[in-house]
Amino acid sequence: MKIDPGSFRDPSGRILRSGGRIFRAVYPHGAKFYGAARDSGVLAHAVERGRLLPLEEIEVGTITDSGPAPAYLLEHPCLDFVSYPYEWTFSALKAAALLQLDFHIELLADGFSLSDATAYNVQFIGTRPVFIDHLSVVPYDPAAGWAGQRQFAMQYLGPLLLWSKRGIAPNGWFRGSLEGIAPEELAPLLRWRDKLSFNVLAHILGPAAVHRSQLKRKIGEAPPAPRQLPKARLEAMLKSLRSFVAGLAYPGGKTVWDDYADCNSYDSERRIAKHAFVARHVEAIAPRLLFDVGCNSGDFSQAALAAGAKSVVGFDFDFGALERAFSRFSASNARVLPLWLDATNPSPSQGWAGRERLGLAERSGADMLLALALIHHLAIAKNVPLDMAVDWLMSLAPSGIIEFPSKGDPMVQELLRARPDIFPDYSEEAFLAHVAERGAIVEQTWLGEGGRLIVAYRRG
Amino acid sequence: MKRLKEFLFVTAFTAVFVDAPAHAYLDSGTISLVLQGVAGAFASVLLFGRSYLERVKSFFRRSKPAGSNDAQP
Numbered sequence: 001m002k003i004d005p006g007s008f009r010d011p012s013g014r015i016l017r018s019g020g021r022i023f024r025a026v027y028p029h030g031a032k033f034y035g036a037a038r039d040s041g042v043l044a045h046a047v048e049r050g051r052l053l054p055l056e057e058i059e060v061g062t063i064t065d066s067g068p069a070p071a072y073l074l075e076h077p078c079l080d081f082v083s084y085p086y087e088w089t090f091s092a093l094k095a096a097a098l099l100q101l102d103f104h105i106e107l108l109a110d111g112f113s114l115s116d117a118t119a120y121n122v123q124f125i126g127t128r129p130v131f132i133d134h135l136s137v138v139p140y141d142p143a144a145g146w147a148g149q150r151q152f153a154m155q156y157l158g159p160l161l162l163w164s165k166r167g168i169a170p171n172g173w174f175r176g177s178l179e180g181i182a183p184e185e186l187a188p189l190l191r192w193r194d195k196l197s198f199n200v201l202a203h204i205l206g207p208a209a210v211h212r213s214q215l216k217r218k219i220g221e222a223p224p225a226p227r228q229l230p231k232a233r234l235e236a237m238l239k240s241l242r243s244f245v246a247g248l249a250y251p252g253g254k255t256v257w258d259d260y261a262d263c264n265s266y267d268s269e270r271r272i273a274k275h276a277f278v279a280r281h282v283e284a285i286a287p288r289l290l291f292d293v294g295c296n297s298g299d300f301s302q303a304a305l306a307a308g309a310k311s312v313v314g315f316d317f318d319f320g321a322l323e324r325a326f327s328r329f330s331a332s333n334a335r336v337l338p339l340w341l342d343a344t345n346p347s348p349s350q351g352w353a354g355r356e357r358l359g360l361a362e363r364s365g366a367d368m369l370l371a372l373a374l375i376h377h378l379a380i381a382k383n384v385p386l387d388m389a390v391d392w393l394m395s396l397a398p399s400g401i402i403e404f405p406s407k408g409d410p411m412v413q414e415l416l417r418a419r420p421d422i423f424p425d426y427s428e429e430a431f432l433a434h435v436a437e438r439g440a441i442v443e444q445t446w447l448g449e450g451g452r453l454i455v456a457y458r459r460g
Numbered sequence: 461m462k463r464l465k466e467f468l469f470v471t472a473f474t475a476v477f478v479d480a481p482a483h484a485y486l487d488s489g490t491i492s493l494v495l496q497g498v499a500g501a502f503a504s505v506l507l508f509g510r511s512y513l514e515r516v517k518s519f520f521r522r523s524k525p526a527g528s529n530d531a532q533p
Binding site for chain 2 (some may be wrong): 150198228232
């Protein structure tokens, strides 16, 4: 039994992992609220509507941990992959924000509320967001108001505003500051016309002004009079915020790979051969989880699904391509989650004790890898020695497919045009040798006459 | 119309902030609740306004003769 290292802040309970199963211990501190939420039927109703991850109460004592004796023990289905908000696309962050607000509004109608608004409480099944923290559901307390307002501003509204209004992707900032972007940090970056909005004023500028005034406060002053927030006002505030967030759009503009599908160096014959190669090997392995690294808008994620992959996580560093992938798989409701990744700097393990949010390698669990039209970007554009690039890719999954564009390839030529060729070891022979050192080459072929080398491997 | 409503709100809200130092004895949680109360009240008004507008619009939509949009030569 392992305690989930990211689940320690709330004394109401804790996530436990054992034998590939996921449990939640509900401690006495959270038992009353959990019992009330369960008995009222709001949890079951939210599960039915797909808002909340399913739960099943099992016998206490099935597993034990070092915490207090639990009042309840719950079991949840395992997620395909755990992702973090700093890896999400604009549309994913927006979908998660809308889920957070919709769920909260629905709970208020039944007399319940959410005790926080952290984006880490949302995960994705394909492109569908689902709320995973059952112990955040508490009876509405007018004296608590909207306790999660600042968290919502820092982890949803602020990053979305920065992205939508200023065209700045917040992922790098968010990754460095796990609690998100504080209103007082964001406020100076917004223009006047961005500020001229009720919701920006109420959730960013107002709280930022409060924060500034708090810095001037003297310690030991008279205790404040108790205040209350009537439920109807919170409902109205959340509905207004929902409509504002729904109106935020991904900023336009051409992206690096916008026209890749049309302008890549592939003719249709080679493309068909590549699809057939991918389909054949995916079918043979039938992966539960496949990583498509350098997924672009998801053509081969789609091919992998069609060939029998149960779920796919696609990675790319181009937000425009990821947006297209998200919208495509959202429309088809396919189990593909497109995520942002800089392959030369993947998400690290970080947070409290360096373990709260796990790095990509520790979360992997993929059965199969697709790395198509990627390795030249690592080896040539980013100067990663070829053996190290092969090493990292093969470490992601025990089997997979890697495509190798040689130096004669127009795309590699393009990368080499503006710089001297300092890559004497970048060759098909060297690539094959590096793969063979780390595993077995199941199949190697060239995609059409004079086409790229493509290899299916099985790790040794 | 929406911009105008928001502008009025911004003006009113700014007036509240001019007073902010007078509430400096309040802790952040309480000030947040006060602000949430004000924002919630405005949101309620906006929401009521919107639903009222929708009702008026739907009244006029209903009172149009059936098939009036389909009139084709």
